Amino acid sequence: MKTILVIVLIFIGGIQSFGQGIEFFKGDYNAALEKAKQEGKMLFVDFYADWCGPCKRLAKDVFTLEAVGNYFNEKFVSIQIDAENPANRQVVKQNKVRSYPTLAFFDADGKLRSRLEGALDGAALIKSAKVVTGEEMSFEEIYTKFKSSKNDLVLMQQLLLGAPAYVSTLENMEQAKWIARIEKFFKDYIDLKMGPELINVDDYRIINTFHHTDKPGDKLMEFMNKNMEAYLKLGEGPAYFVMEYNNKIMENMARAGKEEYKKYLERIDGDMKLTYSVVPQKTMSARQRFTYLYDAEYLLFYKKDGEGYVTSMDAYFKELGEDARAVDYGMAAQQVYTATGGKVPESVILKTKEWTVKALQYTDISLMDKINFLAMLGDTNKVLKEYDEAKKCYNQAFMESMQMEQEMTKAMIQMRIKQKLAALDLIK
Structure with a gap:
């Protein structure tokens, strides 16, 4: 899921400081x-x-x-x-x-x-x-102190909070060694501290940084869900974190044809009801929303039933009504290609085209999504042998990419679009 991380500040002419804050030097x-x-x-x-x-x-x-x-x-x-x-x-x-x-x-x-x-x-x-x-202990100093007191939870927490910054300064084997060491610190820390004292902002930051799993029955994720009332006092982040865990389990099972995913759907309005309470529920409940989505993925990825998928997703969009977003339509179309490579009946391809066109009609669509959806619409037109329309879509995607300011990403996207255009010319 991760591309280059995005974390920046700007105003016209570059980033400015104002008020009583940092006085930035003007120069190189x-x-x-x-x-x-x-x-x-x-x-x-x-x-x-x-x-x-x-x-x-x-x-x-x-x-x-x-x-x-x-x-x-x-x-x-x-x-x-x-x-x-x-x-x-x-x-x-x-x-x-x-x-x-x-x-x-x-x-x-x-x-x-x-x-x-x-x-x-x-x-x-x-x-x-x-x-x-030097006004506070460095990572190395904390680690030296920790080695003589290996069950000190305060020192372990300080190490884990400081680890990302420290590891980013290392290279090659030294970095790999520390990553493995920190993974063990994290496991030991959670095992030692599991309980009410784990529910705080710093420990949630640590969990969010180091704990990523989609294995059913994960002890830490189940602990967080059980204590969601306390976690929600820290903000909605912990709820979305646990929700992503449960959703990934359902996705994996549905795509693999394991109907056990339905048991995890039942949890949404069962023991995970508070966790899923952060999901907007204007037109349908969280249980209804995710039932539509994972039933549809079961049909598409496991049953290879493109027409059943379309029927399920159309019902989903009808329920969503005005709450449907560009990304909802765009992802529905993209799933067809992810699951089948476009090898589905023409009626399904036409539906993906309809969804992609709808996604592109939204005015609040991000530039990256717009480029992706235009390229996807080009692919759809190509499958439908509407080659002139496909070329228009690819060219428009290329023109939109000119607005990108991240040069490396722009170059990669433009190269891919050029490849699509070249392949199209060979067919024509």
Whole structure:
């Protein structure tokens, strides 16, 4: 599910700081590093990209905080670097920036001290900075202390919270070694702490980072579901996390033809009712919604019954009414190709075309979804031997891709569209 991570902040002309927050240096990386050396400070770098929504929130809601500004302006020279500006290519490559935002701390000699990937709140950002300045224990110091007290839950929690930032600074075998070690820390930590004390913001962050499973009967996921009333006090995130787990189990079983998926549907208005209460239920219940979806996947992936799938999904869309979104129609069409490669009766192909056209009529559709749906509509027209229409769709997808600012992703998408056009020309 994961492509390049998106975590950035922008305004016209680039990211700006305002209010009482961080005062960002105006200049390039080398000039900022020289200034840090002259002032006896360390260097803080925010690597961003102009298209990254989470970075916008970071710039607007975190960098502008007075407490953040006070600490960073005293301890660091700070600079924001557009990671996709060709002028910054060398420093981006040198520091292996692969996701946005990447927040990096350097000493005055340019040595990387810490790197964080993703947005943080103000308190977490200051805490990370204090580790770099030595005001709080570093990951290595915590680990040294932990080795003489291996069942200390406080130290284990600190290690797990700091692990992603620490591991991101390592390479190759050293990184692989630490990943394996941290996976064991996590398992031991959960086994030792399983109970009411596990229900807090920091431990949920740890669980969300390290625990991903679709195996039925997972002890931790069942614990979270059983204690969902307490978890919901932390926000809706834990409910969606547990819901994704149950949904994945149903998807796997339905696609494999195991009718046991229906037992997990029953849980939606049974022991998982509170977990699924966060799902919007204006036109139908959560149980009805997911029954439609997984019954349809059972028909399509296991029974290879494209017409039955269409009937089920049409009923689903009728129930959804005005609550149906572009992604609902687009995903319904895409599933047909995922499951069958388009080898279904023409009536089913025509229905996928209808759904894709509907998806493209929404005005709030994201650029990436629009490109994907246009390419998919081109594929559908190609299967229907409507070659001129297919070419129009591919060309429109290519034109839409010109708006993308992430150069690597844009290049990959455009190459794929060109391949589709070339294959179409061979047929024509």
